Amino acid sequence: MKKAALLGCGVVGGGVAAIMQDNAAFLEKSVGEPVELKYILEMRDCSGEPWADRVIRDFALIESDPEISVVAECIGGVTVAYDFVRRSLLAGKSVVTCNKQLIAEKGLELLGIAKEKGLFLLFEASVGGGIPLLRPLTNCLSANRIDDIYGIVNGTTNYILTQMIECGQDFSDALREAQRLGYAEADPTADVDGLDAMRKICILADLCFGSNVPPERVPTEGIRGVTGEDALLADRLGYAIKLLAYARRVEGEGERFTAFVAPHLVKKGTLLASVSGVMNAVVVHGNAVGECLFYGAGAGRMPTASAMVADIIDTMRRGDGRKFIDWGEEQPERFADPESLPSRWYVRYQNGCAGDAMENCVSENGVCGGITARPMTLAELREAFGATEILSRFRVLD
Numbered sequence: 326m327k328k329a330a331l332l333g334c335g336v337v338g339g340g341v342a343a344i345m346q347d348n349a350a351f352l353e354k355s356v357g358e359p360v361e362l363k364y365i366l367e368m369r370d371c372s373g374e375p376w377a378d379r380v381i382r383d384f385a386l387i388e389s390d391p392e393i394s395v396v397a398e399c400i401g402g403v404t405v406a407y408d409f410v411r412r413s414l415l416a417g418k419s420v421v422t423c424n425k426q427l428i429a430e431k432g433l434e435l436l437g438i439a440k441e442k443g444l445f446l447l448f449e450a451s452v453g454g455g456i457p458l459l460r461p462l463t464n465c466l467s468a469n470r471i472d473d474i475y476g477i478v479n480g481t482t483n484y485i486l487t488q489m490i491e492c493g494q495d496f497s498d499a500l501r502e503a504q505r506l507g508y509a510e511a512d513p514t515a516d517v518d519g520l521d522a523m524r525k526i527c528i529l530a531d532l533c534f535g536s537n538v539p540p541e542r543v544p545t546e547g548i549r550g551v552t553g554e555d556a557l558l559a560d561r562l563g564y565a566i567k568l569l570a571y572a573r574r575v576e577g578e579g580e581r582f583t584a585f586v587a588p589h590l591v592k593k594g595t596l597l598a599s600v601s602g603v604m605n606a607v608v609v610h611g612n613a614v615g616e617c618l619f620y621g622a623g624a625g626r627m628p629t630a631s632a633m634v635a636d637i638i639d640t641m642r643r644g645d646g647r648k649f650i651d652w653g654e655e656q657p658e659r660f661a662d663p664e665s666l667p668s669r670w671y672v673r674y675q676n677g678c679a680g681d682a683m684e685n686c687v688s689e690n691g692v693c694g695g696i697t698a699r700p701m702t703l704a705e706l707r708e709a710f711g712a713t714e715i716l717s718r719f720r721v722l723d
């Protein structure tokens with residue numbers, strides 16, 4: 326019998342408990358012996374829940390119980406969760422987590438402890454929810470130099486943008502609905518301001534480029550600046566607006582790379598533009614494999630819990646056959662400023678003259694929107710517009 330403990334039984338934790346109960350026979354078959362969820366650490370009143378008999382409030386019980394081989398963390402954040410994950414590893418227990426903030430901010434340290442102790446720290450659910458992404462990236466694509474990795478990694482903002490574009494819903498109604506459906510973080514600013522996507526691209530860049538990317542290094546722009554007018558003008562230009570998390574190798578010396586999060590215009594008719602609602606999609610370019618697209622449910626109770634329970638199974642099934650995924654210390658000199666990356670830009674501007682910088686301009690109530698005729702850096706874009714006020718500008722994904 327293998328025994329696990331769950332920290333936090335909210336939206337995702339509740340899904341983990343449900344899968345472990347409902348799919349107990351599958352788990353037993355996969356692991357080769359029965360799997361029991363022995364403790365659920367939860368501070369809420371859980372009387373009435375089917376798993377109420379396992380609820381405890383004292384983490385020390387888990388920490389000191391030699392029967393517990395795996396701890397699944399669903400608390401979120403980096404205060405209590407960090408303390409409990411660290412203590413679990415130090416107590417000789419493998420950990421699985423869906424906590425992207427924890428991995429983005431503390432992953433290097435925690436992976437170091439796991440490695441030293443010969444334990445697993447797995448976090449498949451932290452990026453892309455239920456989509457198999459980190460394992461394919463680190464296993465199936467390990468023969469490749471990764472040149473680009475980008476995509477839609479936040480279900481809440483994609484849901485909000487989709488509702489705004491396709492249903493004309495306003496921002497706050499769409500956000501409320503996303504929260505009701507359990508997609509949004511408890512504090513929705515993490516979604517709306519791009520922080521959640523930024524933490525996910527940090528993890529992807531860590532894995533793809535091998536050096537720690539601290540969150541504060543990654544320029545992050547959320548969707549608050551996307552207006553209904555932008556959605557309309559972009560649509561008339563033949564594009565959808567998507568919040569993309571982007572990391573790419575930068576040509577030149579020293580194996581440099583960059584990462585950032587920002588709204589982009591994505592050509593309608595492409596696979597990425599058709600990713601709607603809470604779905605996520607991540608494009609990976611490897612120098613041998615070419616382009617791969619990973620698509621699926623990127624948020625929500627059961628998809629995220631599905632990836633977490635798979636990690637639990639993996640730690641139990643592989644026992645001492647250790648397989649580490651990790652990355653090295655930060656190498657600041659390798660991180661290129663994304664502002665210097667040239668791209669074509671969508672610009673919305675008031676009447677004025679944009680010289681010959683733009684093509685395909687359309688206008689609506691005195692406001693113009695267009696795409697720059699050629700790729701340029703942000704500084705070049707500002708120079709091309711001179712005194713003409715830029716109301717909004719987003720990169721175009723070419």
Ligand code: HSE
Nearest residue numbers: 479480481508510624
């Ligand atoms: N709030 C996140 C999202 C949850 O909307 O994608 C999954 O990480």
